[in-house]
Amino acid sequence: xxxxxxxxxxxxxxxxxxxxxxxxxxxxxxxxxxxxxxxxxxxxxxxxxxxxxxxxxxxxxxxxxxxxxxxxxxxxxxxxxxxxxxxxxxxxxxxxxxxxxxxxxxxxxxxxxxxxxxxxxxxxxxxxxxxxxxxxxxxxxxxxxxxxxxxxxxxxxxxxxxxxxxxxxxxxxxxxxxxxxxxxxxxxxxxxxxxxxxxxxxxxxxxxxxxxxxxxxxxxxxxxxxxxxxxxxxxxxxxxxxxxxxxxxxxxxxxxxxxxxxxxxxxxxxxxxxxxxxxxxxxxxxxxxxxxxxxxxxxxxxxxxxxxxxxxxxxxxxxxxxxxxxxxxxxxxxxxxxxxxxxxxxxxxxxxxxxxxxxxxxxxxxxxxxxxxxxxxxxxxxxxxxxxxxxxxxxxxxxxxxxxxxxxxxxxxxxxxxxxxxxxxxxxxxxxxxxxxxxxxxxxxxxxxxxxxxxxxxxxxxxxxxxxxxxxxxxxxxxxxxxxxxxxxxxxxxxxxxx
Amino acid sequence: xxxxxxxxxxxxxxxxxxxxxxxxxxxxxxxxxxxxxxxxxxxxxxxxxxxxxxxxxxxxxxxxxxxxxxxxxxxxxxxxxxxxxxxxxxxxxxxxxxxxxxxxxxxxxxxxxxxxxxxxxxxxxxxxxxxxxxxxxxxxxxxxxxxxxxxxxxxxxxxxxxxxxxxxxxxxxxxxxxxxxxxxxxxxxxxxxxxxxxxxxxxxxxxxxxxxxxxxxxxxxxxxxxxxxxxxxxxxxxxxxxxxxxxxxxxxxxxxxxxxxxxxxxxxxxxxxxxxxxxxxxxxxxxxxxxxxxxxxxxxxxxxxxxxxxxxxxxxxxxxxxxxxxxxxxxxxxxxxxxxxxxxxxxxxxxxxxxxxxxxxxxxxxxxxxxxxxxxxxxxxxxxxxxxxxxxxxxxxxxxxxxxxxxxxxxxxxxxxxxxxxxxxxxxxxxxxxxxxxxxxxxxxxxxxxxxxxxxxxxxxxxxxxxxxxxxxxxxxxxxxxxxxxxxxxxxxxxxxxx
Numbered sequence: 001x002x003x004x005x006x007x008x009x010x011x012x013x014x015x016x017x018x019x020x021x022x023x024x025x026x027x028x029x030x031x032x033x034x035x036x037x038x039x040x041x042x043x044x045x046x047x048x049x050x051x052x053x054x055x056x057x058x059x060x061x062x063x064x065x066x067x068x069x070x071x072x073x074x075x076x077x078x079x080x081x082x083x084x085x086x087x088x089x090x091x092x093x094x095x096x097x098x099x100x101x102x103x104x105x106x107x108x109x110x111x112x113x114x115x116x117x118x119x120x121x122x123x124x125x126x127x128x129x130x131x132x133x134x135x136x137x138x139x140x141x142x143x144x145x146x147x148x149x150x151x152x153x154x155x156x157x158x159x160x161x162x163x164x165x166x167x168x169x170x171x172x173x174x175x176x177x178x179x180x181x182x183x184x185x186x187x188x189x190x191x192x193x194x195x196x197x198x199x200x201x202x203x204x205x206x207x208x209x210x211x212x213x214x215x216x217x218x219x220x221x222x223x224x225x226x227x228x229x230x231x232x233x234x235x236x237x238x239x240x241x242x243x244x245x246x247x248x249x250x251x252x253x254x255x256x257x258x259x260x261x262x263x264x265x266x267x268x269x270x271x272x273x274x275x276x277x278x279x280x281x282x283x284x285x286x287x288x289x290x291x292x293x294x295x296x297x298x299x300x301x302x303x304x305x306x307x308x309x310x311x312x313x314x315x316x317x318x319x320x321x322x323x324x325x326x327x328x329x330x331x332x333x334x335x336x337x338x339x340x341x342x343x344x345x346x347x348x349x350x351x352x353x354x355x356x357x358x359x360x361x362x363x364x365x366x367x368x369x370x371x372x373x374x375x376x377x378x379x380x381x382x383x384x385x386x387x388x389x390x391x392x393x394x395x396x397x398x399x400x401x402x403x404x405x406x407x408x409x410x411x412x413x414x415x416x417x418x419x420x421x422x423x424x425x426x427x428x429x430x431x432x433x434x435x436x437x438x439x440x441x442x443x444x445x446x447x448x449x450x451x452x453x454x455x456x457x458x459x460x461x462x463x464x465x466x467x468x469x470x471x472x473x474x475x476x477x478x479x480x481x482x483x484x485x486x487x488x489x490x491x492x493x494x495x496x497x498x499x
Numbered sequence: 500x501x502x503x504x505x506x507x508x509x510x511x512x513x514x515x516x517x518x519x520x521x522x523x524x525x526x527x528x529x530x531x532x533x534x535x536x537x538x539x540x541x542x543x544x545x546x547x548x549x550x551x552x553x554x555x556x557x558x559x560x561x562x563x564x565x566x567x568x569x570x571x572x573x574x575x576x577x578x579x580x581x582x583x584x585x586x587x588x589x590x591x592x593x594x595x596x597x598x599x600x601x602x603x604x605x606x607x608x609x610x611x612x613x614x615x616x617x618x619x620x621x622x623x624x625x626x627x628x629x630x631x632x633x634x635x636x637x638x639x640x641x642x643x644x645x646x647x648x649x650x651x652x653x654x655x656x657x658x659x660x661x662x663x664x665x666x667x668x669x670x671x672x673x674x675x676x677x678x679x680x681x682x683x684x685x686x687x688x689x690x691x692x693x694x695x696x697x698x699x700x701x702x703x704x705x706x707x708x709x710x711x712x713x714x715x716x717x718x719x720x721x722x723x724x725x726x727x728x729x730x731x732x733x734x735x736x737x738x739x740x741x742x743x744x745x746x747x748x749x750x751x752x753x754x755x756x757x758x759x760x761x762x763x764x765x766x767x768x769x770x771x772x773x774x775x776x777x778x779x780x781x782x783x784x785x786x787x788x789x790x791x792x793x794x795x796x797x798x799x800x801x802x803x804x805x806x807x808x809x810x811x812x813x814x815x816x817x818x819x820x821x822x823x824x825x826x827x828x829x830x831x832x833x834x835x836x837x838x839x840x841x842x843x844x845x846x847x848x849x850x851x852x853x854x855x856x857x858x859x860x861x862x863x864x865x866x867x868x869x870x871x872x873x874x875x876x877x878x879x880x881x882x883x884x885x886x887x888x889x890x891x892x893x894x895x896x897x898x899x900x901x902x903x904x905x906x907x908x909x910x911x912x913x914x915x916x917x918x919x920x921x922x923x924x925x926x927x928x929x930x931x932x933x934x935x936x937x938x939x940x941x942x943x944x945x946x947x948x949x950x951x952x953x954x955x956x957x958x959x960x961x962x963x964x965x966x967x968x969x970x971x972x973x974x975x976x977x978x979x980x981x982x983x984x985x986x987x988x989x990x991x992x993x994x995x996x997x998x
Contacts, residue, residue: 010556012597012849015582018550020595026546027536034533037526042905044883044912044931047525051517051628052551052614053573057509074552074582076575078618083514083573096519098511105930107915115551119577129550140915144894148913151902290895291902350511384543395643396789403650403790406541413543414647416606416639431604432543 017122018129028377029368032160033113033133036362039156040111040135043148048110050092052117056082058095060349074119074128085117089134089361090346097138098350107139113364136359138346143280146171146314146342146358147287153318153338153360154297160367161376162320167337169318170301173281174308174341177203177249179274180267184238184245200309201236206250207305214247221246252302257285260300280314307341315341316360320370334370338362382495383433384411385488388426389419390441397445401438401484408485410492429455435495436488440481452477452487456495516621517628527876528867531659532612532632535861538655539634542647544608549591551614555581557594559848573618584616588633588860589845596637597849606638612863635858637845642779645670645813645841645857646786652817652837652859653796659866660875661819666836668817669800672780673807673840676702676748678773679766683737683744699808700735705749706804713746720745751801756784759799779813810840815859819869833869837861881994882932883910884987887925888918889940896944900937900983907984909991928954934994935987939980951976951986955994 014020021029037047056075075084086092089112097108113133122128135152137145150169157167181199205220212220219225221243224235238246245267252263261282268274281300288298307315320334340360347355371377385405387398398414405412413432415425429437439451458475479487513519520528536546555574574583585591588611596607612632621627634651636644649668656666680698704719711719718724720742723734737745744766751762760781767773780799787797803816819833839859846854870876884904886897897913904911912931914924928936938950957974978986 009849009851010559012557012594014550014594015552015554015580018552020550021548023545026548042910044910046522049520049525051513051519053514053517053616053628055514058511060509074575074577076573078514078573081514095511095513105927109912117552129552137915142894142915144898144913145915147898287895287898291898350508352508395641396786399643399646399786399790411541411543413608414643416636416641416644428604
């Protein structure tokens with residue numbers, strides 16, 4: 001040992017952009033995911049846990065450079081293969097479905113929950129490992145699959161603790177926008193590059209409605225817009241009449257679903273793809289209404305743009321509508337916690353066949369944050385009862401007490417540090433958020449009693465109590481040893497009731 | 500689209516040594532882990548989920564070569580840092596504890612469950628990603644911490660479904676073997692290299708008792724052993740008298756705990772470290788007995804060797820004692836499903852301080868396999884009720900049925916594939932392991948009824964039924980639409996009862 005050369009001490013930190021989750025951080029998330037899984041299973045979805053590592057070849061999208069694959073993923077060369085950590089749960093679904101399509105039920109309803117990894121610049125609250133929770137139906141082109149996903153998302157939000165009225169699921173359809181553009185005559189679907197580029201500008205302009213207002217968006221659809229600081233953003237270059245048609249799409253929301261559909265129908269009249277899109281929206285709307293989901297839960301909304309660029313038909317977005325304060329103290333809606341839509345090229349890369357698919361992804365961390373804000377989680381996580389050690393030769397007495405408490409379903413632990421300093425034991429109980437400490441010294445042992453200390457009440461009294469209050473509700477009671485369980489139960493109940 | 504160059508299709512397979520888990524594979528493991536977590540939490544342990552990726556520097560043990568770090572881990576160079584996937588849950592615990600030791604309660608009881616990754620040659624049933632489930636107490640040198648871990652392991656096994664009598668937790672102590680060696684006078688603790696090398700040979704020899712018998716082990720402790728094929732294995736080179744002392748250790752198990760301790764005490768008399776080891780075993784035994792764990796659950800056993808090389812004091816191993824058939828059809832014990840012990844250099848690499856720690860790791864896949872063999876999981880996983888589609892214009896009728904069934908807590912789904920071929924719908928229901936199919940064509944709709952098809956009974960009758968049986972218990976009933984839920988409930992109940 002003495003001969004060993006002294007190596008520099010390693011730093012005890014995770015890599016940049018990674019973090020650890022402790023105690024209730026983990027258990028609260030687990031509980032929420034369990035509730036989500038319960039709903040998904042009720043809808044006939046089956047869980048899939050694919051491997052965290054895929055070949056870069058199977059993940060696709062990321063072409064290896066000479067030295068290393070593209071940004072965005074964690075990838076490395078392993079013998080002859082480039083391997084990578086999954087960056088989402090959809091790419092692995094594509095690989096699994098292509099691999100097992102002959103054995104899997106068709107259509108295949110699957111859900112998945114677990115960590116994904118992104119090799120991106122970390123920032124405040126932005127980590128390089130985070131949870132996703134997805135549900136997808138693969139192999140069905142029916143709008144019933146989309147309607148079902150929306151209904152399931154609604155049930156899921158209510159199940160985890162978001163009240164009806166505190167959320168809304170908005171549905172739009174990419175085909176309607178394509179139809180609008182076709183009618184406006186500005187975008188040439190036969191020139192895909194130009195189409196994609198200008199569609200991108202149009203989508204980004206629409207997405208800024210909240211922030212820039214109608215006039216700002218109109219400028220971005222036209223030549224461009226100069227902001228307050230004088231910076232100029234180039235626009236999509238639409239003529240005034242053309243821009244007006246796109247503006248009409250954004251403002252097509254009527255006060256009833258029927259009116260919204262009529263407005264859209266009028267905008268896309270004559271466009272095949274546009275009329276298909278409107279018909280799809282109508283089908284989804286009819287299906288969810290037939291299942292009892294009115295517009296207070298699921299509504300059509302032509303202003304939903306997020307993801308329109310990626311998806312091929314219906315898109316959905318779940319927004320929490322209650323207000324929170326942003327970093328500048330202004331009230332704003334909590335915003336999106338889930339989104340998804342239909343995409344039809346899931347397994348084409350592998351098999352050459354187009355397979356229709358539709359699905360959603362829930363932002364696990366955002367939803368959990370919302371539940372914490374609403375007080376739906378994080379309220380009740382009392383620590384264990386701590387049995388203090390007054391005499392280290394009587395550890396077995398203390399362990400027996402712990403065993404009795406656990407047998408009664410009460411979390412309990414014996415202090416296992418150095419027992420010499422009793423103050424340290426109480427400090428420990430405080431760190432453990434213990435509701436109760438048990439004390440049994442030699443005197444108590446001889447008398448067949450234990451001291452039961454109410455740490456929650458004790459902390460309250462220490463803050464503000466008068467002498468009278470101390471006397472009226474003493475924070476420490478003496479109990480016969482034989483009544484330990486009964487008295488602890490009583491005290492825990494009193495604590496729960498006085499919360 | 501037509502202009503796109505045709506890239507070769509990627510292979511739809513995971514990397515070699517990785518696999519996917521479907522449906523009940525995932526949910527059964529989740530359920531088992533949840534039950535384990537419940538027990539751990541009852542004992543006051545808190546869950547920790549550390550990041551899957553660590554710096555190679557923090558993981559330690561693996562020194563980077565010129566090109567890449569050592570074998571055994573998946574590692575890659577990321578900007579300036581070598582990063583690696585965790586290969587177990589103990590190395591990350593060391594990093595987390597060193598990083599947060601001032602905020603964490605001390606002692607710190609933590610549990611962790613999740614995948615780990617090993618860059619090893621895959622084999623049948625051996626994967627490069629698998630689950631571990633650990634519980635450790637950091638910061639306590641007390642044998643009460645070890646006793647508690649053994650008691651908790653016992654509770655855990657019973658909680659997940661291993662009956663009392665089907666398992667045993669064996670406890671040994673590394674210090675006792677060191678004492679035995681000191682008394683035998685063969686191994687020089689002042690020459691660490693020689694000590695380590697010969698101790699390794701002795702440990703491996705003892706570990707072969709089951710297979711080679713006493714005489715074989717004696718040979719391996721001495722000059723060496725020639726096996727039936729004539730191959731020679733070099734021995735530890737102990738003299739006959741010295742070997743006899745080590746043999747005594749292996750055979751020190753008495754018919755009571757007191758006798759076992761007496762036997763060990765006699766073997767190590769005069770060795771300080773040996774006597775400390777015997778005293779530690781006595782303390783653990785007293786503590787678990789005081790909590791009600793008799794030798795049918797937790798026993799001292801000097802023949803337990805696994806891990807002795809790694810640990811510094813007590814070691815524990817949980818064995819399932821029921822018999823299974825091995826690949827050659829011979830009956831043998833199921834064997835080990837968990838193990839652990841005390842190790843005292845957990846965070847020394849980071850802080851320079853020795854911190855005592857003790858813990859266990861459960862082999863998640865092995866324990867789950869044992870539960871499957873005992874029929875404790877995997878018995879009851881009925882699929883969802885499948886509502887067939889007779890008329891694709893009435894999807895909303897079918898979705899409403901599904902919604903009603905779900906509201907009653909019954910898993911249900913509408914067939915979302917192409918409904919034209921009814922046979923495909925029933926094949927789908929079969930793949931989904933559906934207990935019941937619902938049929939509502941135009942005729943039924945007009946009459947206000949539905950057909951409810953018992954798919955489990957149907958499959959049975961198809962196999963073996965006589966005409967009389969068909970008539971006595973028809974596998975398809977007609978029910979008023981309004982009584983759908985009631986009739987489905989009744990049928991599910993009948994299926995559950997006739998299992």
